[in-house]
Structures are given as structure tokens and as C-alpha cells.
Amino acid sequence: MFWWEREKETGSREHNGSPPCGQVRVLVVGDAGVGKTSLVHLILKGSSIARPSQTVGCTVGVKHVSYGSVSSSSNSIKSDTHRDFFVELWDTSGHERYKDCRSLFYSQINGVIFVHDLSQRRTKANLHKWAAEIAANGTFSAPLGSGGPGGLPVPYLVIGNKTDISAKEGTRVSSGNLVDVARQWVEKQGLLPSSEELPLAESFPGSSGLLAAAKEARFDKEAVIKFFRMLIRRRYFSDELPGPSPWSISPLQNSLHLTSENSSDENQLHRRLSLSGEGYKSSVLPPLPAQLNLAPPPTLYPQQPMSVPESYSFHRFSTSGLSEMGSTKSSRADINV
Numbered sequence: 001m002f003w004w005e006r007e008k009e010t011g012s013r014e015h016n017g018s019p020p021c022g023q024v025r026v027l028v029v030g031d032a033g034v035g036k037t038s039l040v041h042l043i044l045k046g047s048s049i050a051r052p053s054q055t056v057g058c059t060v061g062v063k064h065v066s067y068g069s070v071s072s073s074s075n076s077i078k079s080d081t082h083r084d085f086f087v088e089l090w091d092t093s094g095h096e097r098y099k100d101c102r103s104l105f106y107s108q109i110n111g112v113i114f115v116h117d118l119s120q121r122r123t124k125a126n127l128h129k130w131a132a133e134i135a136a137n138g139t140f141s142a143p144l145g146s147g148g149p150g151g152l153p154v155p156y157l158v159i160g161n162k163t164d165i166s167a168k169e170g171t172r173v174s175s176g177n178l179v180d181v182a183r184q185w186v187e188k189q190g191l192l193p194s195s196e197e198l199p200l201a202e203s204f205p206g207s208s209g210l211l212a213a214a215k216e217a218r219f220d221k222e223a224v225i226k227f228f229r230m231l232i233r234r235r236y237f238s239d240e241l242p243g244p245s246p247w248s249i250s251p252l253q254n255s256l257h258l259t260s261e262n263s264s265d266e267n268q269l270h271r272r273l274s275l276s277g278e279g280y281k282s283s284v285l286p287p288l289p290a291q292l293n294l295a296p297p298p299t300l301y302p303q304q305p306m307s308v309p310e311s312y313s314f315h316r317f318s319t320s321g322l323s324e325m326g327s328t329k330s331s332r333a334d335i336n337v
């Protein structure tokens with residue numbers, strides 16, 4: 001099954017009377033039960049989901065993200081411009097059952113969010129397989145000049161979930177994954193019908209990581225939004241980048257927890273712009289530089305491939321390096337939501 005979900009808060013709203021003027025597509029992948037659907041819900045709604053059902057195939061959610069820039073005219077007078085964009089979040093099922101068909105959803109990808117369960121080390125190691133699968137079977141929009149993990153040619157973000165049950169790693173096992181194992185066993189026996197309803201949520205300890213994160217506002221929303229904006233910039237504004245990307249800085253600074261690295265104009269931009277797009281006040285705006293020669297697709301489908309010459313070294317928006325992605329060591333560098 002495949003359906004389209006729009007963000008309720010902003011999806012039906014057209015800021016400033018203008019529809020969003022482009023979109024980027026982000027795949028959300030990881031093993032079954034790591035919390036992809038929960039994460040996407042948190043990103044879209046800003047709240048936790050109590051009992052997510054297992055994703056069947058793929059679910060697409062859409063978030064509005066505003067992107068702006070400070071442009072300089074020839075007479076050195078600066079003007080602010082900003083636009084709304086769709087960020088499509090393609091939440092793909094991590095279940096083995098969909099392995100053969102899920103590459104259907106690996107189409108025109110701008111970026112990838114990898115999710116793993118901090119209490120289940122193998123889910124982090126498996127991210128390499130996910131990266132390789134996507135790299136081998138996907139098509140990409142605005143690809144990087146060189147490949148990342150598994151040859152993945154687009155920026156990615158790694159998110160470690162279930163911090164609440166990973167605290168005593170090694171001494172405690174995620175009950176959620178025990179349930180998953182049980183579910184897989186039951187399915188293999190042919191005992192579980194297509195409804196796939198097992199009471200996953202009820203098996204967890206009282207506080208869930210995402211739930212707690214949502215309640216305590218610990219969710220690093222800004223880092224995620226920054227990732228989305230970076231993808232928007234790459235796709236639609238790449239000709240605004242005169243030199244190396246602000247992300248292509250020394251590896252030591254490649255941390256999602258570091259905001260100091262973002263002393264670029266993009267960070268100032270974040271301060272100026274509302275994350276949710278609220279306060280979007282400007283009237284009719286001139287075309288953005290990249291749009292002068294790029295026609296954004298009028299609808300979400302089909303997304304047109306775009307070739308962007310990558311003459312700069314691009315930083316992957318992840319603090320987990322290739323090797324670490326396959327390692328079992330948990331890293332402070334991941335966003336732990």
C-alpha cells in the first residue's frame with residue numbers, strides 16, 4: 001500500500017498565496033522496528049505517535065520547509081528572499097518481506113536518513129547494507145561527485161533512536177526487537193496474517209526515547225531542518241555557492257552537535273527564518289538565482305532528474321563515518337532522539 005500524507009499543520013496552507021516552489025525527496029531507511037515511522041511522525045507533527053503500525057511498503061509524508069537567501073544585487077543592495085519547499089519523507093518498510101520490491105521507492109533521491117536502534121547494535125551495522133542497496137538500485141537527484149557509504153551518492157543523516165532503552169547497553173535488550181524477532185518467527189511459520197498486528201508498543205518500557213524526546217523537546221529539530229535545507233540548497237541553489245560548501249570543513253567539525261561549524265550565511269539564515277515557515281511575510285519575490293535556469297517541477301510527480309556539477313567537496317551531514325556506520329560502537333555524533 002502506498003499513500004500520501006500531508007503535514008496537517010502547514011500542508012494545507014499556502015504561505016503568501018504561493019505554493020511551495022520545489023521539492024526534495026528524502027528516503028528514511030533502517031531495519032524493521034528501529035523507529036522510522038515514529039521519527040517521521042515526530043518531524044512532521046512535532047509530537048510522538050503512540051502506537052505506529054508497521055509500514056507496509058512505503059509511506060510518504062510531506063513537510064514544508066522555508067529556504068531563504070541573502071542576495072546581492074549589482075549595486076550592492078542586499079535583499080532577502082525566501083521560498084517554501086516540500087520535503088518528501090519516504091518512510092520505507094524495513095521488513096525483509098519488502099526487500100525485493102522496495103527499490104521501487106528508491107527514485108530520484110536527494111538525501112537519506114538512516115535510522116538505527118541504539119539498543120540493537122546490528123541495526124547500526126546494517127546501515128551499510130541499506131546504503132549499498134540504495135546506491136545499487138536507486139536513482140538520484142543532484143548527486144554528489146563521489147559516493148559515500150556503499151557508494152551512496154547523496155548526503156545522508158544518521159539517527160540513533162531508542163536512547164531510553166540503550167542506557168544499559170549490553171545488559172538490556174530492546175523488548176521491541178524481541179517482539180520483532182517473535183513476529184518474524186511467527187510470520188515464517190505462516191501464522192501471522194497480513195494484518196501484522198502485534199502489540200509492539202505495549203511491550204516497551206514506560207518511556208520511549210522518541211516520546212520522551214518529543215515531550216522534553218530534546219529532538220534536534222534544527223539539525224534535521226538544516227539537513228533538509230542543505231538538500232534544497234544543493235538541488236535548487238547550487239549556483240549560489242561560490243566556493244567550497246560550508247560543510248566541507250575540517251572533519252573535526254563534522255558534528256551535528258556543533259553549531260559553531262555553521263557560522264555560514266545559512267546559519268544566519270536559520271536565525272532569520274522560522275523553521276515552520278511561519279512569519280513568511282514577503283510578497284511576490286523575484287526568481288531565485290538557480291531558478292533562472294532550472295524549472296522546478298510543477299507537481300510532486302514526477303520529480304525531474306537534475307544534473308548538478310559537483311566541483312566542490314561536499315560534507316555529508318552525518319557524523320558517523322563510513323567505518324563507524326558499520327561498527328557496533330555507539331557514537332555521540334549521531335542524533336539521538
Ligand SMILES: Nc1nc2c(ncn2[C@@H]2O[C@H](COP(=O)(O)OP(=O)(O)OP(=O)(O)O)[C@@H](O)[C@H]2O)c(=O)[nH]1
Nearest residue numbers: 033034035036037038055094162200201208209210
Ligand atoms: N522504547 C522506545 N520505543 C520506540 C522508540 N521509537 C519507536 N519506538 C517503538 O518501536 C516500535 C517500532 O517503531 P516504528 O516507528 O513503527 O518503527 P519502523 O522503523 O517504522 O518499523 P517498520 O515500519 O517495521 O520498518 C513501535 O512500537 C514504537 O512505539 C523509542 O525511542 N523508544
